[in-house]
Amino acid sequence: MKQLVLTALLVFTGFTIAAQDVANYSSGIRLQFGGAFPVGNFSSDDFEEDYPAFAMSGPLLQLSYNRTINPRWAAGATFALRRNPFNLDKFADPTDKLVLNRESEPWQSVFTLADVYYRMQTGDKLFYLKGSVGAAFNRRAKVTIATPYGTIDHKADRSTALAYGLHVGLKQNFDRWSIGLETGILSGKPIFEMPDAQGNKINYKQPMTTVNAGLFAAYAF
Amino acid sequence: MKTKLSFLLSWLLLFLSSCHTQSDDFISKYCPGSCTVIKGKLTTDGRTKPLAGVTLEVNWYTYSSPAITSNTRRKAITTTDANGNFELRFLIQDDELPNEYTNTSYFQVKASADKNTYLFCLGDNLLLEYTDLERNTTINANYNLPRKAQLVLQVSNPQAMANGDNIQSSILMDAGVSGTSYGCSVGAYLTAGNAQTTIAVAANEDIVIRSVKNKAGSQTTSNQTIRLAPGQVLQHQITF
Numbered sequence: 001m002k003q004l005v006l007t008a009l010l011v012f013t014g015f016t017i018a019a020q021d022v023a024n025y026s027s028g029i030r031l032q033f034g035g036a037f038p039v040g041n042f043s044s045d046d047f048e049e050d051y052p053a054f055a056m057s058g059p060l061l062q063l064s065y066n067r068t069i070n071p072r073w074a075a076g077a078t079f080a081l082r083r084n085p086f087n088l089d090k091f092a093d094p095t096d097k098l099v100l101n102r103e104s105e106p107w108q109s110v111f112t113l114a115d116v117y118y119r120m121q122t123g124d125k126l127f128y129l130k131g132s133v134g135a136a137f138n139r140r141a142k143v144t145i146a147t148p149y150g151t152i153d154h155k156a157d158r159s160t161a162l163a164y165g166l167h168v169g170l171k172q173n174f175d176r177w178s179i180g181l182e183t184g185i186l187s188g189k190p191i192f193e194m195p196d197a198q199g200n201k202i203n204y205k206q207p208m209t210t211v212n213a214g215l216f217a218a219y220a221f
Numbered sequence: 222m223k224t225k226l227s228f229l230l231s232w233l234l235l236f237l238s239s240c241h242t243q244s245d246d247f248i249s250k251y252c253p254g255s256c257t258v259i260k261g262k263l264t265t266d267g268r269t270k271p272l273a274g275v276t277l278e279v280n281w282y283t284y285s286s287p288a289i290t291s292n293t294r295r296k297a298i299t300t301t302d303a304n305g306n307f308e309l310r311f312l313i314q315d316d317e318l319p320n321e322y323t324n325t326s327y328f329q330v331k332a333s334a335d336k337n338t339y340l341f342c343l344g345d346n347l348l349l350e351y352t353d354l355e356r357n358t359t360i361n362a363n364y365n366l367p368r369k370a371q372l373v374l375q376v377s378n379p380q381a382m383a384n385g386d387n388i389q390s391s392i393l394m395d396a397g398v399s400g401t402s403y404g405c406s407v408g409a410y411l412t413a414g415n416a417q418t419t420i421a422v423a424a425n426e427d428i429v430i431r432s433v434k435n436k437a438g439s440q441t442t443s444n445q446t447i448r449l450a451p452g453q454v455l456q457h458q459i460t461f
Binding site for chain 2: 091092145152154
C-alpha cells in the first residue's frame with residue numbers, strides 16, 4: 001500500500017502536461033481500488049465480547065459517478081465492494097491439537113451510496129471532501145472449526161443497514177482523464193443473528209467501520 | 222570474579238525462567254461438544270436478591286516449579302441475567318484434565334463485582350475453585366455473594382487474661398454455594414496483647430460469632446447471632 005501511495009505522489013509531481021480545467025466537463029466516472037482497515041469493534045478479538053469480529057485488512061473496490069452542480073459542489077453515487085478476512089489464526093491456532101480442520105469466509109459489504117462533493121480546484125489539481133450515505137448489504141464472516149468433540153459453525157448471516165462515509169481526496173487532471181488518491185472512513189452497524197449456547201437466536205449489532213485508502217482513475221465527459 | 226559470574230548467571234536464569242503467559246481459548250468459549258457446564262444463580266443479601274449484570278469468567282491456571290513459569294488460559298465468560306442466572310460452558314483441553322500434577326493446575330471462577338462492596342470469602346474476586354473438572358459435566362452452583370460490613374472484635378477486659386489465655390473467634394456466614402451451612406468462616410485470635418481485630422463480614426444476613434475462650438487450660442464456647450447493614454462497622458465486645 002505504501003509503495004502504491006508513493007508511486008501516485010511521484011506521478012503527481014512528475015507530470016508536466018498542461019491539463020484542462022475539469023469544469024469543462026459536467027460528469028465523470030471513476031474506478032477506485034484500495035485497502036480497508038478495520039477499526040474499533042470491527043477489528044476486535046476481545047474475549048469479553050460475545051462475538052468479536054476478528055476482521056482484518058482487506059480490499060475495497062469502488063465505482064463512482066459524479067455530476068457537477070457548480071464549480072464548488074458535485075453530487076453522485078458510488079457502488080462499492082469491501083471484503084475483510086476473518087483472523088482465523090487468532091481465533092483457532094493452527095497448531096492447536098483440538099483443530100482438525102478450519103475454514104472461514106470474509107466479512108463482506110456491498111454499498112450503494114449517494115455522494116456529495118465539496119471541491120477546491122487549483123490549476124490542474126482538485127482537492128475534495130466527500131460525504132456519503134446509503135445502504136450496505138452486509139454478510140457476516142463464516143467460520144467453521146472442526147474438533148474431535150464437534151464443530152464450531154458460525155454461519156454467514158446477512159443484514160442490510162444504513163451506511164455512511166466521509167472521505168477526502170486529491171485528483172490530478174489530464175484532460176478527460178485523471179488519477180487520484182482518497183482516504184476516509186466507511187461505516188455501518190448491521191444487526192446479525194447468532195445462536196447462543198442453548199440454541200436460542202440472539203440479535204446483536206456489529207459496527208463495521210473501516211479506514212480506507214485507495215487510488216483511482218477517472219474519466220470526465 | 223568467579224563468584225560474581227555465578228551470581229549473574231543465576232539471576233539471568235531466574236529472569237529467563239520467570240515468565241507468565243496468558244491466552245484466550247476461543248474454541249473453549251464456543252464449546253462445540255463434551256462441554257463442562259457451571260450454572261446457577263448469583264444472589265446477595267442472604268440469597269434473597271439476585272445479582273444482575275455481573276461478569277463471570279472461568280480461567281485455567283497452571284504453574285511449574287522450580288522454573289517459575291505460569292500460564293493463564295481464559296476458558297469462558299458470561300454475564301448474569303436479570304434474575305442472577307448464569308451458565309458458563311467450556312471445553313476442557315487434554316492438558317487441563319486432572320492428572321498426577323493436578324496440584325499445579327486448577328480452574329477458577331471469578332466475578333467482576335466490586336470487592337470493596339462484596340465479600341469474597343476465597344479472596345480476590347474469586348467465587349469457585351476446582352482441581353478435578355472433567356468433560357461432559359454439569360455443576361450446579363447457586364452462589365450467595367454477600368455485601369460487606371465490618372466487625373470490630375474487642376476483648377472488653379484484656380487485663381483479666383493471663384499469659385496463655387486466649388479467645389478463638391469464628392465468624393460463620395452463609396456465603397458461597399448453597400447446600401452447605403455457613404459456607405464461609407473467618408477466624409480471629411485474641412489475646413491480652415492483641416485484644417482487638419477487624420474482620421470483613423456478610424451484611425444483610427444472620428452471622429454467628431462463635432467464641433471459644435481458653436482460660437487456664439479450660440474451654441468455654443459461646444455463640445451469638447447478629448446482623449449488620451451493608452457498610453456498617455460494628456464494635457462487638459467479648460468479655461473474657
